[in-house]
Amino acid sequence: MGNHRIAFVFFAAFSFLLFHGCSGESDETEVDKLKTVRFGMLPYGDHSYAIIGVKKGWFNEVGINLEYKAIKIEEVVPSLKNKTLDICSTPPGVLIPSYENAPDLRMFVFGDVFQGYAILVKSDSEYKSVADFVNEGLSSEEALQEAAKQLKGKTFTYPSETAIQPFIDLVLNKGGLERADVESLVIDDPLTVNAMRRGQADFQTSGVPSRITLQKEGFRPIISAIDLVKAARPSPESKELSSVFHDGWATSKTYYEEEYATILRLASVNFRITRFMNDNQSEAIALHMPYLTEITGQPFSAEDGKIIYEDLNPFFSFEDQRPWFHDDSEPLYYKHLYGRIIKDFVNQGAFPNNVPTVDDVIFADDIYKELERLSASSEKKIKLLGTKTLSDDDKVTFEKVKHYHSIYNYYDSDRLASDIISDL
Amino acid sequence: MKRLLKKSASLVVVVIIVMALWQMLSIKVNDTTVMPGPVFIWEESFPSLAYFNGSNTPDRTQALAVIMSHLIPTLLRALIGLVFGITLGFLYGLYSHYYAAVRISSIVVLKILRNIPLLALIPLFLHWFGGHEFGNYVYIVFAVFIVVSTNTYDAVLNVPVTLINLGRTLSMRKPQIYKSIIFPYIIPEMIGSLRNVFGLIWAFVLAAEYISAQSGLGYMINRSYLHTNMGQLVFFMLLFMLLGMSTYLLFNRYTKSLTTWATTE
Secondary structure (H helix, E strand, C coil): CHHHHHHHHHHHHHHHHHHHHHCCCCCCCCCCCCEEEEEEECCCCCCCCHHHHHHHCHHHHCCEEEEEEECCHHHHHHHHHCCCCCEEEECHHHHHHHCCCCCCEEEEEEEEEECCCEEEECCCCCCCCHHHHHHCCCCHHHHHHHHHHCCCCCEEEECCCHHHHHHHHHHHHHCCCCHHHCEEEECCHHHHHHHHHCCCCCEECCCHHHHHHHHHCCCEEEEEHHHHHCCCCCCCCCHHHHHCEEEEEEEEHHHHHHCHHHHHHHHHHHHHHHHHHHHCHHHHHHHHHHHHHHHHCCCCCHHHHHHHHHHHCCECCCCCCHHHHHCCCCCCCHHHHHHHHHHHHHHCCCCCCCCCCHHHHECHHHHHHHHHHHHHHHHHHHHHHHCCCCCHHHHHHHHHHHHHHHCCCHHHHHHHHHHHHHHC | CHHHHHHHHHHHHHHHHHHHHHHHHHHHHCCCCCCCCHHHHHHHHHHHHHHHHCCCCCCHHHHHHHHHHHHHHHHHHHHHHHHHHHHHHHHHHHHHHHCHHHHHHHHHHHHHHHHCCHHHHHHHHHHHHCCCHHHHHHHHHHHHHHHHHHHHHHHHHCCCHHHHHHHHHCCCCHHHHHHHHHHHHHHHHHHHHHHHHHHHHHHHHHHHHHHHCCCCHHHHHHHHHHCCCHHHHHHHHHHHHHHHHHHHHHHHHHHHHHHCCCCCC
């Protein structure tokens, strides 16, 4: 009897392992008509906004069942490369330096501009901010130089992650300094917080979670990404562009080509969400912050949400993103910004063999322009269909066409409009 | 019963003294971001775990529910790691002596692979399995397997040759030698080895969850670390201490009877 019991337990454990390790996270019988997309988001305010679309049902509305989960930054490249995930929300600073080992990965849509990097100091320290120097009568550029010079010979703590290195070099550069001119304390992002708390470092920079933690404890920024980007020129040679970047969603080239319609639909939901975040900020925050609290285990209030949306990474609607893809006199034009980012990574030695071009890593311009083309095409068809007498079925479809057009789902709007026209 | 009560009372007194000293130290340091005391842990850090439930306010009941919901996957990973890792490790260690072909492979497994630091394998597993849950299980089973197979191999190697020769003299065949001589002889050493494994399992599970899991105590620790929440981190340290102690006591209780015949100092 004892042997049977042991055998049963063994079998049950093995079966569970087989099931648990291999099964997906959703009940596919309920959503088998929807296209399942496995989506990873980083546990930060600028990468978890897709939850707004999930809670509003917008992904389902365009035929997507989003299987989402919060992942760590180290998981982005392996998960996309191994196809454990189809899409990840990520900063470009994670994808681009991995180009040689993972050349298949691309950003296909943007949501916000990350401008959350800052140099922080103790609140009662003697160090002055850019604003302080400006108030003393200096110009913005001079104020920036003087603020950065304060780092000379002092202990500066920062993490080793690649995304932040261009910002660090830019700040030092502004003060006429190099890394050798400061006492670098390179440690994990969260440990930089403790270094500041214990007075082991004079200056600190790292990601937004650490910045929010320190600012809540009274530490203050003396130089921020916003101070730097104000002086940016519309050129990849403009070093100031190193202080900011777009956050967005990335996928593999294979997935992009095989699931192009899904990519367009995902992009449409992204734009619907960012428009909502601007037009209905309180409601967006009320949907977003509880999820951010849940995946971080830290309280994010409505006020924190406001800071994230307005100061640290403002979100841009479809219309507001137009200059990024059309206006090369705009510093944040995608070729200037990513040209700069790639240059920074070249300087760091990230590409010993193969330097990518902007178009190798960014497909967001293609998607944006395709959506514009589809928008114009469906608008034309909507105007035409408005003058025609439609059958009852076609009337229902026509309402769908107009609705999809209003929510940036230009792909389905144009497709369905074409179907109606072909019936006429 | 009297002895048990006396023992429990001593334990309670020790715990109270330690807590009191800790609280006094935290008051001296006067910075909960550096040294949170037990009172701070109970009043602030423990209830704050409710945020993992999406709660707006700290709450002990919700915090307890959150801990239980994440403890279950941690326990499951530990259990599966132990069952499969110990079984495979034990069999491999044993058969390394039994079959020549397995012995040859043990050069790679037991002499080379065992020297790779298990923590160094985490990024490799992350890239191989891309954060898939299956990768977590494979890592934990592998970690346990390496420890158990190595210890089993060494335990069998330590069986005095005279005893084995005695068995041969008595015309015992190989399976009988294993059953009557080797197994009984290696049990005390294996018990000691398994006691280590039962302690190490929490480190293996924590390492796997820390890097690439969607649930579990290691996942929560990673999030607390990301936001430098010292109170939560200390709480998890205490929780793992309790888990480790419980495992140790349970293991001792149920394996004591297997080695009553062995001399102890």
